[in-house]
Amino acid sequence: MDDRHSPMLTPTQRNIVKSCVPALKAHGLALTKNFYARMFQANPELKHLFNMSHQATGEQQQALALAVLGYAENIDDPSVLTPVIKVIVAKHVSMGIRAEHYPIVGRHLLAAIAEVMGDAATAEVLEAWAAAYGQLADILIEAEQALYTHAALAEGGWSGWRPFRVTNAVRESSEIASFYLKPTDDGSLPPFQPGQFVSVRTVDESGMTHIRQYSLSDAPHQEYLRLTVKRQDASGSAPAGIVSTALHLDVREGDVIELSFPQGHFVVDQAKDTPLVLLSGGVGITPMLGIVGHIAKEQPQRAIHFAHAARNREVHAMNDWLRSMADRHAKLDVEIYYEEVDAADVPGRHYDKQGRIDAGQIAVQDHLSNADYYICGPRGFMSAQIDSLKQAGIPDARIHAEFFGASLS
Numbered sequence: 001m002d003d004r005h006s007p008m009l010t011p012t013q014r015n016i017v018k019s020c021v022p023a024l025k026a027h028g029l030a031l032t033k034n035f036y037a038r039m040f041q042a043n044p045e046l047k048h049l050f051n052m053s054h055q056a057t058g059e060q061q062q063a064l065a066l067a068v069l070g071y072a073e074n075i076d077d078p079s080v081l082t083p084v085i086k087v088i089v090a091k092h093v094s095m096g097i098r099a100e101h102y103p104i105v106g107r108h109l110l111a112a113i114a115e116v117m118g119d120a121a122t123a124e125v126l127e128a129w130a131a132a133y134g135q136l137a138d139i140l141i142e143a144e145q146a147l148y149t150h151a152a153l154a155e156g157g158w159s160g161w162r163p164f165r166v167t168n169a170v171r172e173s174s175e176i177a178s179f180y181l182k183p184t185d186d187g188s189l190p191p192f193q194p195g196q197f198v199s200v201r202t203v204d205e206s207g208m209t210h211i212r213q214y215s216l217s218d219a220p221h222q223e224y225l226r227l228t229v230k231r232q233d234a235s236g237s238a239p240a241g242i243v244s245t246a247l248h249l250d251v252r253e254g255d256v257i258e259l260s261f262p263q264g265h266f267v268v269d270q271a272k273d274t275p276l277v278l279l280s281g282g283v284g285i286t287p288m289l290g291i292v293g294h295i296a297k298e299q300p301q302r303a304i305h306f307a308h309a310a311r312n313r314e315v316h317a318m319n320d321w322l323r324s325m326a327d328r329h330a331k332l333d334v335e336i337y338y339e340e341v342d343a344a345d346v347p348g349r350h351y352d353k354q355g356r357i358d359a360g361q362i363a364v365q366d367h368l369s370n371a372d373y374y375i376c377g378p379r380g381f382m383s384a385q386i387d388s389l390k391q392a393g394i395p396d397a398r399i400h401a402e403f404f405g406a407s408l409s
């Protein structure tokens with residue numbers, strides 16, 4: 001065996017990890033809180049890499065607790081976790097997480113397990129968890145290295161962060177704006193797949209780095225990359241979005257921001273020609289724009305049913321573009337839902353239906369019987385549509401969802 005790899009878990013160690021499942025269910029959150037607190041105290045430089053807003057809301061700790069639990073539950077066959085791992089790997093590469101970060105995370109995770117489990121954390125238990133972590137780290141590091149290599153060698157590709165100049169900033173609704181970006185090196189752009197995302201890295205006045213993911217919102221093969229971003233104002237206990245606010249309020253045409261290479265699996269299989277149903281809520285429209293533009297051009301005979309839901313006309317972005325695409329492409333159907341309608345809203349021009357999307361109702365249409373479903377929007381929107389599709393009997397393999405939030409990172 002390659003000596004960079006951790007030793008295989010023994011059957012006894014697998015049993016020990018599984019025996020920790022009840023404790024993880026009871027104390028998983030305490031464990032991950034302890035872990036992050038330790039890690040950021042000992043390695044404050046990692047604060048530049050992690051989303052500290054997700055730390056503040058507790059979302060990140062919760063996500064990691066669920067991930068550790070999922071891993072322990074599936075330790076006999078981690079291949080069950082492959083779809084989740086693919087998402088984590090893409091996000092890690094987009095953020096710049098590297099092999100050297102794994103021993104740091106492993107050290108603090110073990111120390112947190114020891115502290116939270118107390119006397120139950122015997123030497124055997126800690127060894128089993130060290131082996132389990134090592135096994136997962138190997139899987140992630142190897143998959144991430146493959147993506148880093150691809151990014152560096154791809155046509156128009158790059159490694160790490162590449163500076164881009166904002167050539168145009170366009171207001172799309174009262175809270176959404178698009179940013180057109182060209183590389184400052186004037187080099188070529190990569191032929192990314194529509195639906196993929198990039199990370200944006202900004203540095204604030206205190207020197208703190210912030211990294212956030214945004215979908216590319218236009219088709220590939222343009223002379224620019226485009227991001228379309230909602231200004232995330234503070235609401236309730238949730239703080240304002242640091243990067244989205246900076247983009248909206250501080251970034252002007254001519255400014256430079258840094259991007260990572262496009263990643264992600266929320267992409268359309270162009271080997272198929274079966275119908276596509278795109279379902280978006282609010283700013284979840286962004287990956288759909290690139291998909292519509294690209295598929296309408298590359299597979300003009302492929303049916304696309306695009307249902308988009310917005311709260312109201314004020315916050316509804318990209319309507320004119322989408323309507324004009326539908327006018328020009330016979331195979332593209334567009335259906336807009338508003339929750340709030342006022343007297344100035346024209347049916348068929350601004351919105352088509354009042355209320356919320358119910359994906360199951362769309363799925364019953366005969367011509368969509370073998371469609372693939374792409375879903376992006378707020379968390380509640382995504383789970384409502386996924387549940388509705390499952391109830392309508394749509395198999396998991398034809399349901400694709402893109403969620404931007406805290407994950408195992």
Ligand SMILES: NC(=O)C1=CN([C@@H]2O[C@H](COP(=O)(O)OP(=O)(O)OC[C@H]3O[C@@H](n4cnc5c(N)ncnc54)[C@H](O)[C@@H]3O)[C@@H](O)[C@H]2O)C=CC1
Pocket residue numbers: 230232280281282283284285309310311312337338339355356357376377378379380381384402403404405
């Ligand atoms: N892919 C992702 O991870 C995305 C995450 N978000 C998150 O969601 C937040 C809100 O996004 P907004 O653009 O303000 O969307 P929003 O709150 O304006 O919602 C847009 C539409 O989605 C539908 N919707 C919302 N909640 C729903 C629920 N529980 N069940 C069924 N339908 C529902 C409604 O029709 C609503 O008009 C964002 O700030 C972001 O944090 C938003 C878009 C994409």
